[in-house]
Amino acid sequence: MNYNVTAIPGDGIGPEIVREARKVLDQVGRVYGHSFHYTEVLMGGCSIDAHGVPLTDEALETARNSDAVLLGAVGGNVGNSKWYDVAPNLRPEAGLLAMRKGLGLFANIRPAYLYAELASACPLKDEIIGDGFDMVIMRELTGGIYFGDRWTKEVDGVMQATDILTYNENEIRRIAIKGFEIAMKRRKKVISVDKANVLDSSRLWRKVVEEVAKDYPEVELTHMLVDNCAMQLVMNPGQFDVILTENMFGDILSDEASMITGSIGMLSSASLNESKFGLYEPSHGSAPDIAGLDLANPIATILSAAMMLRYSFDLDKEADAVEQAVRQVLKDGYRTGDIMSDGCEKVGTTRMGDLVAERI
Ligand code: NAI
Ligand code: MG
Secondary structure (H helix, E strand, O other), rough: OEEEEEEEEOOOHHHHHHHHHHEEEEEHHHHHOOEEEEEEEEOOHHHHHOOOOOOOOOHHHHHHHHEEEEEEEOOOOOOOOOOOOOOHHOOOOHHHHHEEEEEEEEEEEEEOOOOOOHHHHOOOOOOOOOOOOEEEEEEEOHHHHOOOOEEEEEOEEEEEEOOOOOOOHHHHHHHHHHHHHHHHHHEEEEEEEEEEOOOOOHHHHHHHHHHHHHHOOOOEEEEEEEEHHHHHHHHHHHHOEEEEHHHHHHHHHHHHHHHHHHOOHHHEEOOOEEOOOEEEEOOOOOOOOHHHOOOOOHHHHHHHHHHHHHHHHOOOOHHHHHHHHHHHHHOOEOHHHOOOOOOOOOHHHHHHHHHHOOOO
16 A cells, blocks of 8 residues: 655654654565655744744645654754744744644544563652553643633733633543543543643533543543642552543643653654544654754654554554564663663664664
């Protein structure tokens, strides 16, 4: 089969990690007889430099007309990049938000899995990790505070900034359904995370999630406040199977969960709508501090490509092969700097991509 993939390298380490994921996909193509055809488009800071906006209509259309999108990351140094002090709609991140919104990608799946080989890279004590860590964060991606109205103005001589957090019941229902569906394929436990003691949007969240739960009697539903969840993740990570949560809470909790897997460089993600189309990207950002140095861990992006094979192309065997190849590379003792431990061989971004591709 021929698959059309929009490749968006983006900024910082983006081009390096997307190159390695493509290398692995191409090897999958050779071994299993598929061909992946890539159309490369700009998004983020690089698009601002070339076109004056973080995402052009043409780039969005290219993505829309393809079978799936493979993305690196966008953005510069927070606080001191040339793209920072500009209007919100002209920042690199606005390109990504517009892409997610424009393609209706409301469901963000972030699996957090600790490979046994990386146990020593996990900062938690062995007795806390216990039998391992294997969970999924189902994060709502096109609503909430990241998409609410916002403004900054002076009130009585004092600067004031406002961000509005809104959810409607339909937005909550469709992500809740996705959360329960994925739980049905796993250990059938949903922990819905909110701040219902304070926020109205969280109260509605809780009510709608309860309603959806009635259609999934086999799934055990628990509610947890987000601050408690942040604590529980490092105190008793084994209790989590599926975390179902809104946009900003999911953003923050998934970075926390990523460290339990050893490094943010290990955490893949898929952003889906109701169709087979999806956008696949690592959960981390553009890491400007290590860009261009062959230091970035490409595994999160490679595992995101595996999710593309599984969710958008129904190529389960091929996705398994990629995940197995990653596992084998770790078994064979190769590590990028972020997951390095004693007795292992340190490799760069390019070599890590080669090692995974060789094992397909
Ligand atoms: P970041 O995730 O880019 O980096 C955080 C830390 O993790 C840095 O020390 C970085 O070197 C390290 N790191 C990240 N990915 C790594 C990898 N694959 N291998 C090894 N180390 C890795 O987050 P930060 O620094 O807060 O943001 C940098 C830029 O990225 C900002 O402009 C931010 O807005 C943007 N960003 C973009 C995202 C996206 O495109 N989806 C998501 C998150 C942030
Ligand atoms: Mg984030």
